[in-house]
Amino acid sequence: MTSSFGDVLAAFPIADFVEHAGSSGDADVSRALAKDHGSRDVRDFAALMSDAASRRLEGLARASHELTTKRFGKTVHMYAPVYLSNECLTTCTYCGFAKGLPIVRKTLSNEESLDEARYLLARGFRSILLLTGEHQKLTGVDFLEEKLRLLAPVVPNLAIEVQVWDEDEYRRLRAAGCDGVVVYQETYDRDTYAKFHLAGKKRDYDWRLHAPERAGRAGMRRLGIGALLGLHEPWLQDAVAVAAHALFLTKTFWRSEISISLPRIRPSASGYSPQHPVTDRELAQAVCAFRLLLPDAAIVMSSREEASFRDGLIRLGVTHTSAGSHAEPGGYIHPKEAEEQFEVNDLRSPEEVAEAIRDMGYDVVWKDWAEPLRA
Amino acid sequence: MAIQIETTTDPLVIGGRTFASRLLIGTGKFSSGESMRDAIDASRTEIVTVALRRVDLDSTGGPDILAFIDTSKIQLLPNTSGAADAHEAIRLARLARAMGLPAWVKLEVTPDPRYLIPDSVETLKAAEQLVADGFVVLPYINADPVLAKRLEEAGCATVMPLGSWIGSNQGLRTRDAIRIIVEQATVPVVVDAGLGAPSHAAFAMELGADAVLVNTAIAVAADPAEMARAFKEATIAGRRGYLAGLAPARESAEASSPLTGFLDGR
Numbered sequence: 047m048t049s050s051f052g053d054v055l056a057a058f059p060i061a062d063f064v065e066h067a068g069s070s071g072d073a074d075v076s077r078a079l080a081k082d083h084g085s086r087d088v089r090d091f092a093a094l095m096s097d098a099a100s101r102r103l104e105g106l107a108r109a110s111h112e113l114t115t116k117r118f119g120k121t122v123h124m125y126a127p128v129y130l131s132n133e134c135l136t137t138c139t140y141c142g143f144a145k146g147l148p149i150v151r152k153t154l155s156n157e158e159s160l161d162e163a164r165y166l167l168a169r170g171f172r173s174i175l176l177l178t179g180e181h182q183k184l185t186g187v188d189f190l191e192e193k194l195r196l197l198a199p200v201v202p203n204l205a206i207e208v209q210v211w212d213e214d215e216y217r218r219l220r221a222a223g224c225d226g227v228v229v230y231q232e233t234y235d236r237d238t239y240a241k242f243h244l245a246g247k248k249r250d251y252d253w254r255l256h257a258p259e260r261a262g263r264a265g266m267r268r269l270g271i272g273a274l275l276g277l278h279e280p281w282l283q284d285a286v287a288v289a290a291h292a293l294f295l296t297k298t299f300w301r302s303e304i305s306i307s308l309p310r311i312r313p314s315a316s317g318y319s320p321q322h323p324v325t326d327r328e329l330a331q332a333v334c335a336f337r338l339l340l341p342d343a344a345i346v347m348s349s350r351e352e353a354s355f356r357d358g359l360i361r362l363g364v365t366h367t368s369a370g371s372h373a374e375p376g377g378y379i380h381p382k383e384a385e386e387q388f389e390v391n392d393l394r395s396p397e398e399v400a401e402a403i404r405d406m407g408y409d410v411v412w413k414d415w416a417e418p419l420r421a
Numbered sequence: 422m423a424i425q426i427e428t429t430t431d432p433l434v435i436g437g438r439t440f441a442s443r444l445l446i447g448t449g450k451f452s453s454g455e456s457m458r459d460a461i462d463a464s465r466t467e468i469v470t471v472a473l474r475r476v477d478l479d480s481t482g483g484p485d486i487l488a489f490i491d492t493s494k495i496q497l498l499p500n501t502s503g504a505a506d507a508h509e510a511i512r513l514a515r516l517a518r519a520m521g522l523p524a525w526v527k528l529e530v531t532p533d534p535r536y537l538i539p540d541s542v543e544t545l546k547a548a549e550q551l552v553a554d555g556f557v558v559l560p561y562i563n564a565d566p567v568l569a570k571r572l573e574e575a576g577c578a579t580v581m582p583l584g585s586w587i588g589s590n591q592g593l594r595t596r597d598a599i600r601i602i603v604e605q606a607t608v609p610v611v612v613d614a615g616l617g618a619p620s621h622a623a624f625a626m627e628l629g630a631d632a633v634l635v636n637t638a639i640a641v642a643a644d645p646a647e648m649a650r651a652f653k654e655a656t657i658a659g660r661r662g663y664l665a666g667l668a669p670a671r672e673s674a675e676a677s678s679p680l681t682g683f684l685d686g687r
Contacts, residue, residue: 341535
């Protein structure tokens with residue numbers, strides 16, 4: 047019987063790894079870099095996240111670039127988010143959709159959902175990520191199932207980033223056409239988690255932690271995880287936890303593709319701002335360290351990040367990116383009528399982003415999945 | 422000129438079609454459609470495989486991958502990349518045919534998305550069904566001589582054993598098994614996956630493989646078209662070497678004064 051990640055995490059000396067990153071010297075970094083791809087472990091990851099490694103960032107970047115090119119070729123995959131609703135019964139104190147915030151709330155009808163999807167299809171997108179807040183009644187599993195069945199015939203690849211479900215519910219969503227599930231733990235630190243998640247079902251840390259495993263057992267082909275870097279201090283602790291979680295999922299759900307997101311906390315309607323934000327240089331180093339740990343993982347970068355920075359990260363190891371995104375429900379057809387979840391910093395159109403990617407010598411992959419693979 | 426002579430005297434026949442080139446090209450990982458097209462041109466390949474999951478048959482967005490392949494000269498070989506079991510592979514192949522693509526299929530059933538190692542059991546199941554459906558089936562397989570014979574008996578047009586893990590550029594790690602597959606095969610043997618350098622392709626051809634398939638090594642080269650040309654020439658050189666009859670390699674030098682010399686004349 048395979049243990050759960052909660053069991054792994056309980057016995058996992060995260061603090062030791064954070065400490066190792068603090069004390070790593072040149073020799074530790076060299077050892078981590080010299081290892082065969084695929085054989086690095088969390089200790090190597092910590093060394094690659096150290097200050098000693100930061101001083102050799104160009105070397106990390108070259109190794110990461112070479113490995114990414116070998117595994118993914120010269121390609122970047124495009125996706126777009128569709129916010130189906132910003133209704134929410136959960137209070138995450140950093141989020142623009144949090145319960146009680148005086149914002150314009152909206153839940154898309156079937157017709158509005160299709161309009162948003164058609165808008166994106168016309169701009170070339172074939173991979174769509176559906177998002178909602180956490181509202182049991184308004185955006186429950188029946189709601190999602192209906193939306194998936196509506197969109198699956200026209201959208202070759204559909205994933206969800208919504209509240210978490212049990213295994214049977216994930217099975218229902220998969221049968222309705224869902225190819226992937228994205229769940230950010232936000233922070234892996236229990237105390238910090240409790241501090242930021244004040245009300246609603248999301249308060250249950252363990253139920254959320256094990257959601258990717260339930261989705262994996264339900265046969266989801268893509269499992270996405272991540273932490274909101276900056277929620278917990280030091281953020282390196284969450285980066286180490288994501289690394290361990292990704293390795294666990296890779297081994298346990300060997301049929302599924304694992305993706306990693308590295309969102310930094312951004313200003314939102316909640317008014318929350320981090321005290322020690324992750325710097326650009328630190329985030330670039332993290333992209334390299336994750337790539338060197340996980341040669342085949344998709345690394346996702348959203349349009350939270352500013353244009354030239356995001357383009358630079360593509361050479362380092364980012365393989366999936368969004369473009370022209372609206373983080374508010376109905377935002378493609380009726381921009382700014384409802385509140386957005388966070389501030390989008392890359393305001394370029396999909397075609398402008400695609401052009402920038404092609405100028406860097408990468409092919410833009412819009413479609414990389416097909417309906418028969420949903421069998 | 423020399424290539425044309427080869428065409429008439431030593432053609433590759435797959436599914437009733439005759440090909441002059443023994444180099445097949447994969448289309449993933451290129452930096453652009455143009456770069457892929459240039460590499461295809463330079464390779465002189467006549468068979469190009471395309472992942473059905475990448476094909477946008479009702480494209481309304483950017484240019485589709487098929488727009489860069491001249492199907493009047495090239496046999497398009499749709500592949501089932503992404504299929505995790507026989508059922509998915511069969512559905513993909515049938516959909517492609519229904520949408521007007523050729524009824525040829527490079528059968529890939531790879532349940533793990535990292536090493537893309539073929540599932541032998543599901544591959545055989547899918548091959549049996551697709552052959553019954555009238556497809557020309559070219560299965561991507563582990564270098565397993567018994568499985569190769571089973572697929573041949575099931576009516577596959579070729580077998581495509583892997584040289585090493587796909588995308589690994591490690592060359593012919595499965596040499597000993599491929600030697601047996603070649604020795605036993607009555608259908609063409611196409612070595613697929615892991616050929617990272619032109620010399621690897623030449624070596625596979627010298628062993629008696631009927632053709633090779635290359636993707637990553639060409640797609641991510643600094644100059645893909647030049648690398649495609651190099652693979653073309655290596656494939657031809659390897660084939661010539663095989664046909665010319667390579668001198669067998671010896672384990673040790675032969676003694677100049679034979680130990681059996683005393684038997685002469687007795």
